[in-house]
Amino acid sequence: xxxxxxLKALEVAGQSGVTVGELSKTLGVNxxxxxxxxxxxxxxxxxxxxxxxxxxxxxxxxxKAKALQTxxxxxxxxRGTRARRMPRVAVxxxxxxxx
Numbered sequence: 835x836x837x838x839x840x841l842k843a844l845e846v847a848g849q850s851g852v853t854v855g856e857l858s859k860t861l862g863v864n865x866x867x868x869x870x871x872x873x874x875x876x877x878x879x880x881x882x883x884x885x886x887x888x889x890x891x892x893x894x895x896x897x898k899a900k901a902l903q904t905x906x907x908x909x910x911x912x913r914g915t916r917a918r919r920m921p922r923v924a925v926x927x928x929x930x931x932x933x
Contacts, residue, residue, distance in 0.1 A: 848891075851889050851890055851892075852889070854872070
């Protein structure tokens with residue numbers, strides 16, 4: 835199973851989309867693997883949209899794709915230095931009581 839085969843199937847399906855069961859039968863892949871792919875694809879492929887229970891489609895509206903390309907990534911903030919452990923301090927033994 836490759837992401838290209840899933841994306842190609844979504845493009846062929848058009849606006850009606852495709853169900854996980856149909857993809858499973860077509861590609862010969864376990865349905866759990868396809869669910870996992872769609873769950874991970876949320877950030878990688880924002881144009882893949884869920885339109886119902888186990889039903890997805892490829893939303894390729896040109897305005898949206900252009901807007902996604904023009905968004906520049908923000909530079910990462912520099913993190914602080916890593917906290918270090920405090921050195922162990924030897925504890926003096928308690929004085930013996932003479933009573």
